[in-house]
Amino acid sequence: MSMSEQGASGPGATVETLLSVRGLSVFFKTRAGETQVASDVSFDLRRGERVGLVGESGCGKTVTGLSILGLLPRGAARAAGEVRFGGHDLLAAPERHLNRVRGRAISMIFQEPMSALDPVFTIGRQLSETIRSHFDVSTREAQERGIAALDAVGIPLPRQRYFEYPHQLSGGMRQRAMIAIATVCHPDVLIADEATTALDVTIQAQIIDLLIRLSDENGMAILFISHDLGVIAEACHRLVTMYAGQVVEDAPLDDALVRPRHPYTAGLLASMPTRQKGARRLTSIPGRVPSPADMPDGCRFAMRCTHAQPDCRRAAVALVTTGPAALARCRRAHELTLAGVAA
Amino acid sequence: MSGNARFLWRRLSQFLPVILLATIVVFGLVQLIPGDPAVTLAGEFATKERIEEVRRLYGLDRPLMVQYGAWLWDALRGDLSQSLLSSKPVADLIIDRFPATLIVVVGAVLLSLAVGIPLGMAAATRARSRFDAAVMAFSSFGVALPSFWLAMVLVYWVALSWQLLPATGSVPFSSAPGDAIAHAILPAIALAAAGIAEVSRQVRSALIEVLASDYIRTLRAKGLRRWRILWQHGLKNIGVTLLTVVGLLINRLLGATVVIEAVFAIPGIGSLLVHAAINKDFAVVQGVVLVMVLIVICLNLIVDFLYAAIDPRVARG
Numbered sequence A: 001m002s003m004s005e006q007g008a009s010g011p012g013a014t015v016e017t018l019l020s021v022r023g024l025s026v027f028f029k030t031r032a033g034e035t036q037v038a039s040d041v042s043f044d045l046r047r048g049e050r051v052g053l054v055g056e057s058g059c060g061k062t063v064t065g066l067s068i069l070g071l072l073p074r075g076a077a078r079a080a081g082e083v084r085f086g087g088h089d090l091l092a093a094p095e096r097h098l099n100r101v102r103g104r105a106i107s108m109i110f111q112e113p114m115s116a117l118d119p120v121f122t123i124g125r126q127l128s129e130t131i132r133s134h135f136d137v138s139t140r141e142a143q144e145r146g147i148a149a150l151d152a153v154g155i156p157l158p159r160q161r162y163f164e165y166p167h168q169l170s171g172g173m174r175q176r177a178m179i180a181i182a183t184v185c186h187p188d189v190l191i192a193d194e195a196t197t198a199l200d201v202t203i204q205a206q207i208i209d210l211l212i213r214l215s216d217e218n219g220m221a222i223l224f225i226s227h228d229l230g231v232i233a234e235a236c237h238r239l240v241t242m243y244a245g246q247v248v249e250d251a252p253l254d255d256a257l258v259r260p261r262h263p264y265t266a267g268l269l270a271s272m273p274t275r276q277k278g279a280r281r282l283t284s285i286p287g288r289v290p291s292p293a294d295m296p297d298g299c300r301f302a303m304r305c306t307h308a309q310p311d312c313r314r315a316a317v318a319l320v321t322t323g324p325a326a327l328a329r330c331r332r333a334h335e336l337t338l339a340g341v342a343a
Numbered sequence B: 001m002s003g004n005a006r007f008l009w010r011r012l013s014q015f016l017p018v019i020l021l022a023t024i025v026v027f028g029l030v031q032l033i034p035g036d037p038a039v040t041l042a043g044e045f046a047t048k049e050r051i052e053e054v055r056r057l058y059g060l061d062r063p064l065m066v067q068y069g070a071w072l073w074d075a076l077r078g079d080l081s082q083s084l085l086s087s088k089p090v091a092d093l094i095i096d097r098f099p100a101t102l103i104v105v106v107g108a109v110l111l112s113l114a115v116g117i118p119l120g121m122a123a124a125t126r127a128r129s130r131f132d133a134a135v136m137a138f139s140s141f142g143v144a145l146p147s148f149w150l151a152m153v154l155v156y157w158v159a160l161s162w163q164l165l166p167a168t169g170s171v172p173f174s175s176a177p178g179d180a181i182a183h184a185i186l187p188a189i190a191l192a193a194a195g196i197a198e199v200s201r202q203v204r205s206a207l208i209e210v211l212a213s214d215y216i217r218t219l220r221a222k223g224l225r226r227w228r229i230l231w232q233h234g235l236k237n238i239g240v241t242l243l244t245v246v247g248l249l250i251n252r253l254l255g256a257t258v259v260i261e262a263v264f265a266i267p268g269i270g271s272l273l274v275h276a277a278i279n280k281d282f283a284v285v286q287g288v289v290l291v292m293v294l295i296v297i298c299l300n301l302i303v304d305f306l307y308a309a310i311d312p313r314v315a316r317g
C-alpha cells in the first residue's frame, strides 16, 4: 500500500482527542546534576489515529512514551507538564490510578521481543494475569480470552502456544504474543516503541500490517515510535518529528511527506530508503544530535542545518503554525521550500 | 523424550556413580583417622594378644577392599554395624538422634528465608538508599559472625539472664511439639544469622538485576500491582539463585550443627559425631559421615530437579 493512500484516511478534525500531551519535560538525575532530555513536548492523539513519533536515536522518543504511562525509571527521572487522558492528568495521578489505565486503556509494547516477556512464565500466564488484573473473570474465562487474543494476532495453534514459554517462540511470534498481551483488554491507545526495529524486514512488514489491522478493527489509536521514517510512513496518519528533546514538526503525514516544513524532517525523508528505487538513498544528515548536557541556546538543529542563518543560533525557536493542523519549529518555515518524497 | 525428561534422566544417571564414589571416600577417610579400631574394641588394659584376637574376630585383618565390600553390602541393607563403645546399631543411634538435628536445621533454613527474602527484596527495591546500605552492612557482619559466639551470647542473655527460652537440651517433637520448638529457637537463630545475611545479600543482587530487565517494565506497563511483580515474577526469576543459596546453606548448616549442638547440649547427630570421634568409635563416625554425605548428595539432586521446574530454560542446556 502506498504512503499517500494511508496518510489520507486519517480521522477528521472532528474526532475526539483521546490523549493530550502538553508541555511535557523529562529530567534525569546524573552525577553532574539534572539533565533535561525532553523539553516542552506537546501533541495529541485522537480516537483511532495513528501518530508516528520519529527522530534519531537519543531524541527523547522513548522517554516521552514512558512518561505517558508513568514508566520512567523510579527515582532516576522526573517528568513535568501534563498528560491528559480520560479527564485525568496521568503525570499527577497516583500509582493506583495508573495501574487501572496501564494495559487496560493505554498499552505499550517495546523493541526487544526477546527480553520484554518474562522468560519463566508461559505466554498464557502472562496473558491471563493481564486480563485478571483488569477484569474480575474466572481463570477459565481469562484463558479463553487469552487464546482468542493469540488467534487475533495471527499466531497459529493458539491453544497450544498458550501453554508455551517465550523461548519456544520465534522472534516474530514473540512480538505477536507481546501485541496480544498489550491488546487483550482492548485498549484505546497503544504505544509501540520501536516495535518492529529488532525484526527482519519481512516480519517487520507483517507486524506493521497487524498493528494497522488491529487499529482499524478496534478503533485503537497508536503512537508509533520509530527512528525509521519508512516504518511510520507505512502506517501513520500524522507525523511528529522530535529532535534533541523537542517536537520540531507536527503535521498530517501526507503533507509532511510531500512538503516537510522543518529541515530535520526533510533530512530524515532524504535518507529514507525508497521502495521505487529499491535501494537506500545515500544521503544522511551529517553530524550528531547534541547531548542533553550542552544544548545550544538557539535552534538545536542549527549546527547540522544547511539552511541555518546567524539569527537561528541567537535565541530559542518557537513552534510556528504552518497549516490548518501543522506546526514547525523553524524560523524559516514559511520561506523555505523543502523537498519531500515524490508521491 | 521432552527436554525436561532428558535433563532429569541425565541427572539421575549421574546419581548412582556419585553415591558409590561418596561411600569410597567416606570409607577411605575413616581409615586415615589415626588410631586403631581393634585397640578401641579391646578396651582398656588389653594385652597385645587380646588386641590381635579382636582384630581377627571383627575381620579388621582382611584386605581393605574386602572390608569396604562387606561394609557397603551391610550399609545397602541398612546395617551400619555397631558402635564400638555401646554395641548399639549405628543406624538406630542415628535414627534416634536425627530429629533433634533436623528440627534445628529446618528451623534455621526457614528463618533464613523468612527474614532474608523480604529483607533482600526491600533492599533491592530501594537500591543505594540508606536502608539498602544498612541491610548490606548487617549482611557483611552476619556472614562473618561465628555461629558459636552468637550461640553463647544468646544462651547467656536470652536463656540465662532473661529466662525467655530454655538454654540447653532438646525435647522430642512427637511428645511435646511446643516445647520442642522452644528448645530449637535459640540454636536455629544462632545458625540462621549467617543464613539470613547470605540469603538477603543474594536476593538483593539477583533482584536488582531482574528489576532492571525489560520484562519487569512490560509487567508495569500491563498494570500489574507492585507486590505481584515482586513476589510472583521477581521471586520466580531469582528462583534459581535462591535454590542454589538454600542448597549451599543446608550443606553448611549440617556442618555447623556439630558445633551448635555442643554449645546447646542437643543430642543430635552433630554431637553424636563429636562424641564418637573423641572416643575413636570408628563405626559411628563412618555411619554418621556417610548419612550426612548422602543427605547432601540427595539435596543437590532435588535442587537440580527444582531448577528445571522453576526455569523452563534449564532443561535446554
Ligand SMILES: Nc1ncnc2c1ncn2[C@@H]1O[C@H](COP(=O)(O)OP(=O)(O)O)[C@@H](O)[C@H]1O
Pocket: A028, A037, A055, A056, A057, A058, A059, A060, A061, A062, A063, A064, A073, A076, A292
Ligand atoms: N536511564 C537514563 N538515565 C540517564 N539518561 C537517560 C536514561 N534513559 C535515557 N536517557 C537519555 O535521554 C535521552 C533520550 O533518550 P530516549 O528517549 O531513549 O531516546 P530515543 O528513544 O529517541 O532514542 C538520551 O539523551 C538518553 O541518553
Ligand code: SF4
Pocket: A262, A263, A264, A299, A300, A301, A302, A303, A305, A306, A307, A308, A309, A312, A317, A329, A330, A331, A332, A333
Ligand atoms: S531555525 Fe534555522 S537552523 Fe533551525 S532548522 Fe530552521 S533554518 Fe535550520
Ligand SMILES: [Mg+2]
Pocket: A058, A061, A062, A193, A194
Ligand atoms: Mg528509543
